Amino acid sequence: MNWNELLKRQPAAVRVLQGGLQKERLPHAYIFEGEAGVPKEAAARLLGQAFLCEERTTVHPCGECSDCRRVLSGSHPDLLTIEPEGASIKKGQVEMLQKEFTYKGMESAKKVYLIHEAHRMTASAGNSLLKFLEEPEGETLAILLTENLHFLLDTIVSRAQVVTFAPLPEDERAEELKEQGYTNGQAALLARIADRATVEAQEEPGAWIVQAKTVVVQLTEEVQKRPQQVLLTLQEKWLPHFQDRKEQQIGLDLLLYWYRDVLYTKLKRLSLAYPDEVERLHEEALHTSEEKVSRQLEAILDAKRQLAANVNSQLLMERLLLRLQEGF
Missing domain, CATH: 3.40.50.300 (P-loop containing nucleotide triphosphate hydrolases)
Structure with a gap:
């Protein structure tokens, strides 16, 4: 270059x-x-x-x-x-x-x-x-x-x-990724992930991001509707998929994008990280307030800072899930 x-x-x-x-x-x-x-x-x-x-x-x-x-x-x-x-x-x-x-x-x-x-x-x-x-x-x-x-x-x-060094516009990155063979949903998420190198280093990056998205969507649904299931999903799905600290940071990013999309849906903004989950986003947006979503976003940002400081990842996620459930 x-x-x-x-x-x-x-x-x-x-x-x-x-x-x-x-x-x-x-x-x-x-x-x-x-x-x-x-x-x-x-x-x-x-x-x-x-x-x-x-x-x-x-x-x-x-x-x-x-x-x-x-x-x-x-x-x-x-x-x-x-x-x-x-x-x-x-x-x-x-x-x-x-x-x-x-x-x-x-x-x-x-x-x-x-x-x-x-x-x-x-x-x-x-x-x-x-x-x-x-x-x-x-x-x-x-x-x-x-x-x-x-x-x-x-x-x-x-x-x-x-x-x-300025970040690339998300839409521009997503278009580049689609040209590389990623689907619209994969590209929308991957374009927003800062540490794309960790995803691209996976044996099958597209499949890895799809599975990551599935885990995040399931976890957010259980936070809202089945709080008694969240710790089981954490053990059986989240921890096995997001294994090291780099992958765990990506998992927290994906959670952050979900709740940001909920907020964007309430505000009727476009450019979603989960464009193929519009129906679920609308449903969650109807049952929450802007204030609550802001608290959830703050809780995830706090968890990202703690993870960077080498706090035990399982305990960190358990505390985060309790904070995300507050108000439901």
């Missing part, structure tokens, strides 16, 4: 980055923030390539020199990456990065490092990185990629330039 392609998708972010390249005034650290699926990593690698390219005369890397070829092949020794090990980025990973930066660049005096999912740094890792940002070694460029800017230490954010 080049700057011209990125400019069509993320004009505001690209103009900021190109401005720094044109003036030869790149800050020593960037934070690229935006939902999963936006081209943060593509922009980070292109910026790193432009920074390392010794033949560059404009904002565009030449694409032909040794630096460019190695960046494109993923083998440049002076472009380093950190990704979470397990659930988090640990202090030892940042210390290893610092150690690498004490050596002179193998290809040039410049070094670039990318930190994926920077919001998953432990507190000790964040503090180690902060020292590194305060005292960078030589010509360095740090790029932190995150979906949750507010999970980063304020002191880290204050020492970097934040570049926000």
